[in-house]
Amino acid sequence: MKLLTHNLLSSKCLKGVKVGYPLRIVAKDVKISESEFNKEFVKKIIPKLDWKVFVNAAVQVRSTYDCTNVVTQEFNLYQSTTILTGFTKCLFFLFQIGHGNDLSDELIDDYEDDEEYLKKVHHLLMEVEIINGELICPETERVFPISSGIPNLLLNENEVS
Amino acid sequence: MSRPEHLAPPEIFYNDDEARKYTQNSRMINIQLEMAERCMELLMLPEDEPCLLLDLGCGSGLSGSVAEDSGHIWFGMDISDSMLKVAKEREVEGDLLLGDIGDGVPFQPGTFDGAYSVSTLQWLCNADKSSHKPAKRLYTLFSTLLACLGRNARAVFQFYPENVHQTDLVVSQARKAGFFGGLLVDFPDSTKAKKYFLVLMTGGAMPMPPALGTENTQINYTSKREKMTKGRATKLVKKSREWILEKKERRRRQGRTTREDTKYTGRSRSGRF
Numbered sequence: 001m002k003l004l005t006h007n008l009l010s011s012k013c014l015k016g017v018k019v020g021y022p023l024r025i026v027a028k029d030v031k032i033s034e035s036e037f038n039k040e041f042v043k044k045i046i047p048k049l050d051w052k053v054f055v056n057a058a059v060q061v062r063s064t065y066d067c068t069n070v071v072t073q074e075f076n077l078y079q080s081t082t083i084l085t086g087f088t089k090c091l092f093f094l095f096q097i098g099h100g101n102d103l104s105d106e107l108i109d110d111y112e113d114d115e116e117y118l119k120k121v122h123h124l125l126m127e128v129e130i131i132n133g134e135l136i137c138p139e140t141e142r143v144f145p146i147s148s149g150i151p152n153l154l155l156n157e158n159e160v161s
Numbered sequence: 162m163s164r165p166e167h168l169a170p171p172e173i174f175y176n177d178d179e180a181r182k183y184t185q186n187s188r189m190i191n192i193q194l195e196m197a198e199r200c201m202e203l204l205m206l207p208e209d210e211p212c213l214l215l216d217l218g219c220g221s222g223l224s225g226s227v228a229e230d231s232g233h234i235w236f237g238m239d240i241s242d243s244m245l246k247v248a249k250e251r252e253v254e255g256d257l258l259l260g261d262i263g264d265g266v267p268f269q270p271g272t273f274d275g276a277y278s279v280s281t282l283q284w285l286c287n288a289d290k291s292s293h294k295p296a297k298r299l300y301t302l303f304s305t306l307l308a309c310l311g312r313n314a315r316a317v318f319q320f321y322p323e324n325v326h327q328t329d330l331v332v333s334q335a336r337k338a339g340f341f342g343g344l345l346v347d348f349p350d351s352t353k354a355k356k357y358f359l360v361l362m363t364g365g366a367m368p369m370p371p372a373l374g375t376e377n378t379q380i381n382y383t384s385k386r387e388k389m390t391k392g393r394a395t396k397l398v399k400k401s402r403e404w405i406l407e408k409k410e411r412r413r414r415q416g417r418t419t420r421e422d423t424k425y426t427g428r429s430r431s432g433r434f
Contacts, residue, residue, distance in 0.1 A: 013265040041211035153260035
């Protein structure tokens, strides 16, 4: 599940839940999958996002991400090849911003012209994927498991509103 | 032909075997792609602008790849785990969610620029559990969908209604939820190519797009009376030259003896007679 989906998803289908947003993330496995940078789309989607939720989610996921083996492997690859492909550049970038001091809590005003910034947002929105973990409803504490990248939002009969 | 929704609920019917068909059977793939393309067309998305779309009942993500080809980003929702696994194997771009659309679409308001669904809606017309009420589930789907669509966004559902009651049910629930629009039938005269599309619009009633295969199907009907008066606009004035000529012509057609037409025919006498 991408962070874009998390940003737009709520649990209001549950009985008795009014807002159900934002869902809390418990990330166990995180993967980076490459996806084509679509500048127009990122520009268009930014106003629709809840920025605070997005930054929080990114920080939360990043802490998991730092611990996974995938990263170290990729990082070794990066060191051995020394060719800066866009992908590894992105990864390295993520390492640099790894402790949440680069993506500020407030959205910058002139993001439309700042390509680097848009690329960073794109990377976090579209390329960071939660493979295993949980989504937790903020109101009822109902847990929605995420397995092999697909969140399970199926409800039991007694939970349908 | 047996209908799959009579056999088992969707999460059971679309098991691993059935899901595999959607990657191997080229006939099924082609049908799905064709219908997804028509859905895209009916969505009437702004050109050259990437949009965020929702695929309801995305299955193995075939319809999603049509959206990808047009440069859009999509999310897919489906109730079948096996189908979603196939979608993951195919490495589709869209993000996938396992969920029942009959329980509602759980997204933030104004998220999507459009929603589409290929061969899914008929599953909602059946009650697979004792707690299922088709009308209520359809209403929940439509009302939550309306909430998460942006302004002037459309939703297009291709589906296979079993009978007229199902189409009525679906259309009435969509209207009740606040959608405009209605049913569009492509190739209505063909049993095989006939396809039902529910085209739903937000923000005002717009004219429905034209259906395919309906260009030459209207019978050119003209009533008898229309045909008779077509040649001349009004009745001829009595005792006029034209009236007399026509009357004589009619007599000739009837085989009665008639004086021939001259320059004096229908001329009034001078006063000297």
